[in-house]
Amino acid sequence: MISYNENRTTALIDVAETFGLPEANGLFMEGFLESDHPAIPNIDAGYVFRKEQFRDVYGFLEDPDGDGFYIHGPTGCGKTSLIRQIAARLHWPVQDVTCHGRMELSDLVGQHTLVNGSMQFMYGPLANAVKHGHILILNEIDLVDPSELAGLNGILEGSPLIIASNGGEVITPHEKFRVVATANSNGAGDSSGLYQGVLRQNGAFMDRFSLLEATYPDEEIESFILAKSAGALPEELRQKMISVANEVRRIFIGEADSDISLSVTFSTRTLVRWARKTLRVRSPANPNAIEYALFRSLTARAEEEERIAIHQIAKDIFGDHWA
Incomplete structure (x- = not known):
């Protein structure tokens, strides 16, 4: 077992400079001095923060006021990456868990x-x-x-974590401890039928969270992201890719x-992958580069009928550029 130095020093982080939000000029946020702690996420230099989402996360991280933070929204809209990229710039370690239907509280607490x-x-x-x-x-x-999840109720309110299986060890929550949950539903279950396995959550548990509804980035932000990540692709083609992505999302x-x-849709990550793959395979010998890259980036995992429908949407939007 490898142990790491947890004696981190807090530091004030310039919000406008660090997060690319000029409207936050003069605002500072408490984070930590840069370190090599392995739980600090890697920075994605191309990530673009949206001020409305950042404002809510900022408020929670600064003062959770006895709450957790619950982010819900459609798949691929950047719920987890929002928190990870903020934490990366604050040099704040993250324990990242992907939940599943068989998960028990003991999986989170630990075991012998x-x-x-x-x-x-x-x-x-x-x-x-x-x-x-x-x-x-x-x-x-x-x-x-x-x-x-009911076992987390007391922890969310600031009560100590008592580990009965470790001799009744009592851990008093660190002042920088935060809980963030992400989900496709708002806790009331899935009425759309899009997300199998989603369960309606206990009302008392949900009452312990502040909520944020996440959406896909707007066209202006995704245009900026594609320009940074695949700038060699003509702007007209990048804009058409964004139009395809938005239609598929709708x-x-x-x-x-x-x-x-x-049953599949575009995340911003998938959109960037499509643009980059198109750049890599473009050549006079491959006139179907856009379609080929779309297949490799998204539709290879779709049912045949869905694949045909998505490719038809793209063909209609790209027109003569499709081939």
Whole structure:
């Protein structure tokens, strides 16, 4: 087992300069001095922060006021990356957990494990976050049995974490401990049928969270992202890719006037992948580079009918540029 120095020094971070938000000029946020702690996320230099979302996360991280923070929205809209990229720039360690239907509270707390011939208690992500002041991110939290999540109620309110399986160890929450949950639903279950396995969450548990509804980035932001990540691609083609992505998203979430239903959609990451792959395979010998890259980036994992529908949308939007 490798141990790391948790004696981190706090520091004031310039919001406007660090997060690219000039309207926040003169605003500072408490983070930490830069370190090589392995739980600090890597910075994505091309990430673009949206001031409305940042404002809510800023308020929570500065003073959670006894709450957790719950971000819900359609798949691929950047719920987790928002927190990770803020934490990366604040040099704030993150315990990142992907939840599932069989997850139990003990998976988060820790368990005894055989180490060098003897049993030792290995702290889980929740215990580490509580003890050392990390941000605990619970991704896809609405897949977990609500009865298991009820065990977090006291922790969210600031009560000590008591680990009965480790001799009744009591861990008082670090002042920098934060809990962030992400989900496709707002805790009331999934009425759209898009997200299998989503469960309606306990009302008392949900009452312990501040909520943020995340959406896909607007066209201006995605234009900026594509210009930075695939600037060698003509602007006209980049804009058409964004138009395709937005139309697919509208169909996916049921906002488009269409008889088509889709089980896959565009995240900004997928959009960037499409643009970059198009650049890599473009050549006179490959006149179908845009379609080929779309298949490799997204539609290879779609059902045949969905693939045909998405490619038809792209063909209609690209027109003569499609081939």
